[in-house]
Amino acid sequence: MTLDELKRLAMSMLDKAYCPYSHFPVGAALECEDGSVFTGVNIENASYPVGTCAERTAFGNAISAGHRSFKRIVIATRTKDYSSPCGMCRQFMYEFSPDLEVICLNEKGDAKTYTMRELLPGGFDTANLQSRI
Numbered sequence: 001m002t003l004d005e006l007k008r009l010a011m012s013m014l015d016k017a018y019c020p021y022s023h024f025p026v027g028a029a030l031e032c033e034d035g036s037v038f039t040g041v042n043i044e045n046a047s048y049p050v051g052t053c054a055e056r057t058a059f060g061n062a063i064s065a066g067h068r069s070f071k072r073i074v075i076a077t078r079t080k081d082y083s084s085p086c087g088m089c090r091q092f093m094y095e096f097s098p099d100l101e102v103i104c105l106n107e108k109g110d111a112k113t114y115t116m117r118e119l120l121p122g123g124f125d126t127a128n129l130q131s132r133i
């Protein structure tokens with residue numbers, strides 16, 4: 001899939017977001033290393049902390065289908081400025097993809113691109129667990 005197609009897909013997901021509390025839809029399109037693509041939206045809950053972000057929904061869909069290697073994710077929001085992934089999503093994505101390309105879109109579809117390591121320098125990983133004494 002081209003980057004433009006991936007961007008359009010992420011933006012098309014905005015209408016599927018379930019966000020009756022924040023009214024802040026987020027759409028994500030995640031491309032795996034083998035080229036397959038999975039989407040996600042934010043899913044809120046009347047018990048607010050139970051809600052989940054679009055990025056983690058997309059990763060959950062891909063991981064459930066057996067994928068473990070990811071190339072890039074496009075995250076769309078209806079905002080003037082670029083949004084960026086929340087801290088919890090950064091750590092979640094870092095687990096699988098410290099070298100992931102993270103492409104954030106504003107409402108016009110303009111892109112700001114980061115690497116996962118830029119977004120989460122020194123993220124917690126299995127090496128940290130292994131250095132336990």
Ligand code: THU
Binds near residue numbers: 053
């Ligand atoms: N949200 C995401 O889906 N991704 C992020 O990285 C930031 C926040 C969602 C969570 C909540 O449903 C809404 O945006 C407002 O915080």
